[in-house]
Amino acid sequence: MINYSEHPHRRLNPLTNQWVLVSPHRAKRPWQGQTEKTVQADRPAYDPECYLCPGNKRASGPINDKYDSTFVFTNDFSALLEETPEGELNDGLFQAKAERGISRVICFSPNHNLTVPEMEVADIKKVVDLWVEEYETLGSKDFINHVQIFENKGAVMGCSNPHPHGQIWAQSSIPDEVSKESDAQYDYFNKNCKTLLGDYLESELEKQERIVVENDTFVALVPFWAVWPFETMILPKRNVQNITQLTEEEKLGFADIYKKLTIKYDNMFEVSFPYSAGIHQAPTDGLDHPEWALHMHFYPPLLRSASVKKFMVGYEMMANAQRDITAEQSAERLKKLSLVHYKKKIT
Ligand code: H2U
Numbered sequence: 001m002i003n004y005s006e007h008p009h010r011r012l013n014p015l016t017n018q019w020v021l022v023s024p025h026r027a028k029r030p031w032q033g034q035t036e037k038t039v040q041a042d043r044p045a046y047d048p049e050c051y052l053c054p055g056n057k058r059a060s061g062p063i064n065d066k067y068d069s070t071f072v073f074t075n076d077f078s079a080l081l082e083e084t085p086e087g088e089l090n091d092g093l094f095q096a097k098a099e100r101g102i103s104r105v106i107c108f109s110p111n112h113n114l115t116v117p118e119m120e121v122a123d124i125k126k127v128v129d130l131w132v133e134e135y136e137t138l139g140s141k142d143f144i145n146h147v148q149i150f151e152n153k154g155a156v157m158g159c160s161n162p163h164p165h166g167q168i169w170a171q172s173s174i175p176d177e178v179s180k181e182s183d184a185q186y187d188y189f190n191k192n193c194k195t196l197l198g199d200y201l202e203s204e205l206e207k208q209e210r211i212v213v214e215n216d217t218f219v220a221l222v223p224f225w226a227v228w229p230f231e232t233m234i235l236p237k238r239n240v241q242n243i244t245q246l247t248e249e250e251k252l253g254f255a256d257i258y259k260k261l262t263i264k265y266d267n268m269f270e271v272s273f274p275y276s277a278g279i280h281q282a283p284t285d286g287l288d289h290p291e292w293a294l295h296m297h298f299y300p301p302l303l304r305s306a307s308v309k310k311f312m313v314g315y316e317m318m319a320n321a322q323r324d325i326t327a328e329q330s331a332e333r334l335k336k337l338s339l340v341h342y343k344k345k346i347t
């Protein structure tokens with residue numbers, strides 16, 4: 001009989017309808033590949049060369065406010081532009097369409113040497129408040145139908161600056177990842193009159209196999225279908241479609257779980273744990289989206305140590321996502337880690 005912690009199997013991600021190949025028996029294979037160098041140098045609280053620090057000049061000229069909590073500005077090298085001419089190519093296999101949008105950069109803190117796990121919950125709450133404000137203002141524009149809030153952390157993730165920050169890309173179209181999740185949640189809601197993620201969270205809380213940490217309002221867990229070794233998801237206990245529907249208490253709970261999860265991440269290999277994280281929520285297309293459930297994904301690349309990361313190559317590029325260590329094993333490891341940041345540990 002199959003044992004899901006030993007034998008190769010596939011798991012379905014019901015949010016995207018994609019499968020992941022799980023090969024737990026392979027977790028013990030030797031490693032002789034690349035190791036990333038770990039950068040652990042202490043950074044100053046203010047870096048005169050940093051384009052995100054308060055009062056500094058950015059690459060293209062503007063000067064940052066002398067902000068003392070959060071700060072947001074339109075990306076000087078925006079991938080999406082508000083003023084894009086209309087246009088559409090509809091020539092059989094050659095399809096293209098103009099895309100309008102706005103890219104924003106959010107500084108989480110004036111302090112250059114902080115990261116989310118080292119920030120105070122009250123200060124992370126200000127980041128959540130700013131996300132709400134941006135989702136509302138950007139989303140209310142008639143040409144914006146989707147607002148993607150995300151954080152890219154660490155040089156291995158291609159993040160250009162260690163100053164704590166995130167980005168927002170708002171645009172006319174619904175991007176592919178979100179569109180897949182939208183369709184799946186819509187189908188599920190139509191069939192069951194309940195949200196897919198509401199039901200999923202209920203089962204996970206019953207099973208208690210993949211829960212990493214929870215507070216009164218939020219849960220962090222390793223999804224059953226996780227692809228990245230330490231992939232997680234943050235979900236509110238009360239189902240909401242978008243971030244503007246969170247109560248003050250829930251926003252504080254969001255900040256708290258964000259901190260707790262990232263502390264655990266940092267404690268895993270005692271390094272500032274790199275990841276790409278992003279909030280998925282209902283499109284801002286003016287329609288009701290009862291099928292949607294707000295959640296945040298964390299995709300960290302590290303696998304075996306601070307320097308061994310997972311590559312999505314070969315079979316994964318050509319065929320299917322794949323992982324070795326199971327979601328349950330990852331959750332177990334994350335769950336056991338302390339909620340005290342390793343830099344604050346008394347030795
Ligand atoms: P990362 O999160 O990938 O490091 O990106 C930071 C963003 O900051 C990046 O999108 C923008 C870059 O375009 N940026 C500015 O808007 N102004 C600057 O002066 C430098 C970088």
Ligand code: ZN
Nearest residue numbers: 050053112163
């Ligand atoms: Zn800085």
